[in-house]
Amino acid sequence: MNTNDLKIFEAVASTGSFTKAAAAMFTVQSNVTARIKSLEEEFGAELISRTSRKVELTVSGKTLLQYCKQIGQLVAEAKSNVQNTDKVGGTLRIGCIETTMALKAPEILNYFQQHYPDVELEFKSQMRQVLIGEVLNFDLDAAFVSAPVNVAGLDQIRIKEEQLIILTAGGGPKLEELLAKHPVKIVTFGQGCIFRARLESWLSSKGIIQYKSTELNSIEGIVNFVEAGLGISILPQEVISKYYAGRKIVSHRLSKLLGTMTTVLVFRKDKLQSGALRVFINTYRQHINVENRPASG
Structure with a gap:
């Protein structure tokens, strides 16, 4: 197994088609079929349910898909951190509810352009529960959502009231x-x-x-x-x-x-955080510490 096999598997999962996956991966359908079969033999489980009309992930396939996303992120972060040990870079995918997008996205973009110009920010607006699910599923690195959030596997920072x-x-x-x-x-x-x-x-x-x-x-x-x-x-x-x-x-x-309404920033507890995500989280931790610092004199 290699990372390209996992990318082919992800392509099948996202397109729901061996033919479309082959086109997306610039290969032929027979190779896609062979790579999926190889993965199933290696894991000892059926990963994809094939019918005449559609392709669907099995329970085992859905489990592997989550690991694929994590592995893909780790490989990308490793390349970025090894190649750029002296600066913070990479891509951050941030979710927001509609109003937080309007209020905070420009502020965040300005801050990161000034302090971390090599970090590319991608914003997505969605409903609260969708955003929480996408953070859990590794589709987003973090999200601004309304409290309370009591979800296993997620950490959070209070942003504002x-x-x-x-x-x-x-x-x-x-x-x-x-x-x-x-x-x-x-x-x-x-x-x-x-x-x-x-x-x-x-x-x-x-x-x-x-x-x-x-x-x-x-x-x-x-x-x-x-x-x-x-x-x-x-x-x-x-x-x-x-x-x-x-x-x-x-x-x-x-x-x-x-x-x-209290807004919090949620992110995964168990994820090996990229340098970009660490500075993003620390930016808000420092902001909260400054807000709560007692006045001198």
Whole structure:
């Protein structure tokens, strides 16, 4: 077995096809078939279930795929660290929920461009549970998500506490009037979004269990729809004050329980960390230490 065999196996897993895997790996299908058979003989287990219509990983195949990802990362990190012992480089894949992407991605990029110009940052926006799963599955190095996170295998650093606010259209009906309508109209991200969950909890606390939701996939879209009077929503106060202060929307405070959201940075405990990931994590650890340092004098 060599690392190329594992890459061929990963290609079959990702494409779901021996033919497509061969094209992706610039080889022929017969070689892909031979390499997969060789891996199955070496591991003593069927890795891929073959039918006339599709190719699927077996339980053993799914287990091997996780190791393939780890091995691929370790090889890439070894090359980077051996070739560049005097500087921090490589690629970091960072996940964010939509609002954290808007607030923190520019700040992170600026910092790393100044201090670690050889580190390439890749950002991905997704729902909270998807991001956590991708960190566990080695598809992301770390992710900014909302707390609490109690998942075996993950470590975390508290980043910041945010205040959430209810948003309504400026010049439109008062919030109490909007809540009295049936059904109440809300504008949110899709299922699995922390903001949607908070909004639904807030409505439930007011005895409202029926509402009509409009799902959008961007902050800009949500603000536009709220401003147009198409529903109420919930977003971090900092996002609104920083990017949408001039818009015709009205903010409404929430209770501390529902209105406070803590963002944490999660990463794997058991992963041999690259130099880039170590400096990324340490950047936030140092920031927290400075924040909590007692004032002198």
